[in-house]
Amino acid sequence: xxxxxFVTVVIAMMMTVGTGGVSADLVFPSLSYRxxxxxxxxxxxxxxxxxxxxxLNERDGGIGGxxxxxxxxxxxxxxxxxxxxxxSTKGEGSLVYQPLSTGITYQLIPKATADGIPVHSMGYxxxxxxxxxxxxxxxxxxxxxxxxxxxxxxHVADQEGGSLEGKSxxxxxxxxxxxxxxxxxxxxxxxxxxxxxxxxxxxxxGQEQKSQWLRIRQERPDxxxxxxxxVMNQVAIQEAANIRYPMDHFIGxxxxxxxxxxxxxxxxxxxxxxxxxxxxxxxxxxxxxxxKHVVDTGKAAGDGSYLGTVLYNRGMYAAVLASEAAxxxxxxxxxxxxxxxxxxxxxxxLQLDQERMAALGLENFGPEISVSxxxxxxxxxxxxxQWDASAQSWSLITGFTGADRDVVDALIAEDSAAFAAENxxxxxxxx
Amino acid sequence: MIYRESGDFKTSYxxxxxxxxxxxxxxxVILVGSFAFLVVPxxxxxxxxxxxxxPVLVWAMAALGLNILTGYxxxxxxGTGGFMAVGAYASYKLTTSFPELxxxxxxxxxxxxxxxxxxxxxxxxLRIKGFYLAVATxxxxxxxxxxxxxxxxxxxxxxxxxxxxPERFVFGVAVSGPNSPPWATYxxxxxxxxxxxxxxxxxxxxxxxxxxxxxRDMDIAAEIIGVPPLKTKLSAFAVSSFYIGVSGAMFFTxxxxxVEPTEAxxxxxxxxxxxxxxxxxLGSIFGSFVGAAFMVLMPVLFxxxxxxxLGWPTDLVAHLIFILIGGLIMFFLIVExxxxxxxxxxxxxxxxxxxxxx
Numbered sequence: 001x002x003x004x005x006f007v008t009v010v011i012a013m014m015m016t017v018g019t020g021g022v023s024a025d026l027v028f029p030s031l032s033y034r035x036x037x038x039x040x041x042x043x044x045x046x047x048x049x050x051x052x053x054x055x056l057n058e059r060d061g062g063i064g065g066x067x068x069x070x071x072x073x074x075x076x077x078x079x080x081x082x083x084x085x086x087x088s089t090k091g092e093g094s095l096v097y098q099p100l101s102t103g104i105t106y107q108l109i110p111k112a113t114a115d116g117i118p119v120h121s122m123g124y125x126x127x128x129x130x131x132x133x134x135x136x137x138x139x140x141x142x143x144x145x146x147x148x149x150x151x152x153x154x155h156v157a158d159q160e161g162g163s164l165e166g167k168s169x170x171x172x173x174x175x176x177x178x179x180x181x182x183x184x185x186x187x188x189x190x191x192x193x194x195x196x197x198x199x200x201x202x203x204x205x206g207q208e209q210k211s212q213w214l215r216i217r218q219e220r221p222d223x224x225x226x227x228x229x230x231v232m233n234q235v236a237i238q239e240a241a242n243i244r245y246p247m248d249h250f251i252g253x254x255x256x257x258x259x260x261x262x263x264x265x266x267x268x269x270x271x272x273x274x275x276x277x278x279x280x281x282x283x284x285x286x287x288x289x290x291x292k293h294v295v296d297t298g299k300a301a302g303d304g305s306y307l308g309t310v311l312y313n314r315g316m317y318a319a320v321l322a323s324e325a326a327x328x329x330x331x332x333x334x335x336x337x338x339x340x341x342x343x344x345x346x347x348x349x350l351q352l353d354q355e356r357m358a359a360l361g362l363e364n365f366g367p368e369i370s371v372s373x374x375x376x377x378x379x380x381x382x383x384x385x386q387w388d389a390s391a392q393s394w395s396l397i398t399g400f401t402g403a404d405r406d407v408v409d410a411l412i413a414e415d416s417a418a419f420a421a422e423n424x425x426x427x428x429x430x431x
Numbered sequence: 432m433i434y435r436e437s438g439d440f441k442t443s444y445x446x447x448x449x450x451x452x453x454x455x456x457x458x459x460v461i462l463v464g465s466f467a468f469l470v471v472p473x474x475x476x477x478x479x480x481x482x483x484x485x486p487v488l489v490w491a492m493a494a495l496g497l498n499i500l501t502g503y504x505x506x507x508x509x510g511t512g513g514f515m516a517v518g519a520y521a522s523y524k525l526t527t528s529f530p531e532l533x534x535x536x537x538x539x540x541x542x543x544x545x546x547x548x549x550x551x552x553x554x555x556x557l558r559i560k561g562f563y564l565a566v567a568t569x570x571x572x573x574x575x576x577x578x579x580x581x582x583x584x585x586x587x588x589x590x591x592x593x594x595x596x597p598e599r600f601v602f603g604v605a606v607s608g609p610n611s612p613p614w615a616t617y618x619x620x621x622x623x624x625x626x627x628x629x630x631x632x633x634x635x636x637x638x639x640x641x642x643x644x645x646x647r648d649m650d651i652a653a654e655i656i657g658v659p660p661l662k663t664k665l666s667a668f669a670v671s672s673f674y675i676g677v678s679g680a681m682f683f684t685x686x687x688x689x690v691e692p693t694e695a696x697x698x699x700x701x702x703x704x705x706x707x708x709x710x711x712x713l714g715s716i717f718g719s720f721v722g723a724a725f726m727v728l729m730p731v732l733f734x735x736x737x738x739x740x741l742g743w744p745t746d747l748v749a750h751l752i753f754i755l756i757g758g759l760i761m762f763f764l765i766v767e768x769x770x771x772x773x774x775x776x777x778x779x780x781x782x783x784x785x786x787x788x789x
Contacts, residue, residue, distance in 0.1 A: 034746030114609035
């Protein structure tokens with residue numbers, strides 16, 4: 001009966017997974033999504049992440065002389081596939097997970113901590129993971145959602161001459177853990193500054209937003225903030241353009257801030273703002289090396305067209321931070337073939353100053369980063385970027401500023417304490 | 432020659448009514464069962480647990496539930512995702528309110544809650560049938576997911592609307608939470624699924640199942656011969672929802688550990704379970720298992736072959752999997768419209784006559 005044969009094949013194929021390689025290499029899994037409604041944002045990030053590691057392999061022969069092996073696994077932004085990806089790659093000696101999905105990050109927080117593998121949710125995931133005393137293996141430097149919310153409100157207040165008393169702000173958000181993250185902070189800030197907050201949820205995948213924008217048209221809030229991802233961003237910006245909402249009063253989080261999001265709306269998107277935690281454009285020395293060693297040799301992950309776009313830069317930045325942490329770990333432990341626990345130590349000791357950034361070819365790309373045992377959330381700085389539709393480019397219109405630490409830190413302490421109590425975690429002593 | 436009833440004489444009613452009348456069948460099931468219970472727990476690892484066995488068991492439980500309703504009682508339902516959400520949230524509320532409660536009891540109680548909800552949403556089935564009922568149950572799907580998103584009480588007022596399964600113990604061994612050993616979660620799910628598969632098998636062979644099938648085959652005729660439609664349809668909804676609720680509870684507590692309603696229990700889950708029972712075979716307990724295994728394992732298998740074995744790009748493979756799974760579904764439905772279970776039934780008939788088919 002061919003059924004038995006089929007079952008044998010199934011079992012044989014599955015057995016090949018999960019048996020780890022023993023060769024000396026640094027394994028960086030990339031839980032990417034190049035398909036589905038979030039692919040427009042997932043592809044540039046994954047390309048940037050892969051290309052930087054290719055560059056290190058081609059130019060320097062890896063990190064500290066050990067070659068890098070990138071394991072890509074397609075999640076489709078789906079948590080079940082994310083779990084499958086995590087389980088199938090963790091046995092290969094994966095050093096750090098960057099799932100690029102708040103939902104998958106929530107899945108991995110307890111699992112990865114139990115397995116002793118660090119997770120770097122760069123500017124996403126669970127905000128209170130910034131408290132390293134409770135979340136030993138989770139990092140979200142260089143900034144969190146709550147930093148972003150606070151910095152955006154600060155920018156809005158600046159525009160309004162310092163006071164938000166009596167103003168109205170609407171939040172258009174992805175109806176998921178990701179989109180709901182900033183609500184707590186925005187509510188807290190509204191008590192402090194006296195603005196009114198309207199919450200408008202958009203369901204996955206976000207193609208249908210007519211009713212939300214109808215309400216915005218009727219109520220005309222002074223500012224609209226957006227926590228969107230994937231196709232939701234494009235639709236929201238198009239809808240805002242359709243109702244002629246003043247674009248410079250429409251501000252997105254750093255995940256609603258890429259070229260792919262604004263280009264479909266054409267001229268209508270002119271003036272749209274978003275927060276950023278790193279620089280924009282391809283005016284950095286590293287791009288010469290990327291072109292020479294990766295793109296021109298045909299080893300680029302994509303077709304090379306994304307170079308210099310916001311999300312490509314961010315994927316590359318994620319890889320830079322990961323490789324710098326690995327370097328730090330090699331330095332601390334004196335071994336070049338590090339394991340995940342050593343990688344974690346490296347991430348916790350990561351210091352990235354402007355001098356080092358310049359040496360990497362990323363002068364003034366982002367703020368200085370310094371991670372410590374107590375603070376896994378990094379400096380928490382952000383700048384506001386604005387879209388110029390005629391030049392088709394983003395530009396930073398403010399410098400990097402910090403969040404309202406009083407509000408944000410209190411919320412982080414409260415939420416991480418709740419998590420610690422729920423899961424019987426005793427906070428580490430960070431000295 | 433070997434595989435047949437002749438010569439296998441039944442001398443008691445008990446023997447005549449057993450679940451697997453053919454001796455070889457019985458031994459085969461016992462062998463598979465003891466392998467699953469006695470051997471697999473010793474060789475299971477994290478990958479097999481989280482990516483293969485536990486998902487198959489959880490989905491098999493959901494498929495069993497829907498098969499009782501749709502396959503045996505003929506009531507089409509698209510509310511499976513919503514009912515799974517009820518099971519998940521009920522188990523979350525129960526286990527966070529009563530932390531010392533055994534997780535077995537939590538999961539079964541969550542099934543009970545879902546059964547009550549299922550009966551409420553089953554009420555329209557007395558008036559409407561077929562596609563119209565499917566649309567009515569669709570309302571359950573959207574309403575329930577909306578409810579769990581809207582009312583903060585269900586997720587204990589957590590900031591993000593996510594629910595996270597706390598660590599819970601059965602006989603001193605963690606079965607939920609990150610520190611649970613793979614064999615424990617696997618055995619937990621296996622025990623529940625096997626026990627309820629046996630119950631389902633016997634329910635469908637007994638008075639209830641016959642009443643369901645009578646309603647399915649022709650409701651007016653069934654009513655005339657004395658099958659009460661109200662009791663029968665609502666009992667099918669209750670039993671089916673119980674199974675789906677238990678599956679949802681296991682999906683949340685054991686398999687994923689953290690869920691948010693829109694993504695984990697969306698309409699695609701309702702369709703997934705419906706596809707499982709159509710592929711596996713409507714009105715077949717065995718078919719529920721085969722269908723669940725097919726829909727869960729095929730993508731994993733293709734992924735492992737094409738990405739792990741051949742090293743193809745992940746996005747290309749993701750798209751190819753859609754095409755291949757779609758193609759396979761069409762192939763099997765054309766070759767055998769009654770599902771994979773029917774293929775097995777036909778094979779069995781042939782085996783009985785072999786080697787003298789005429």
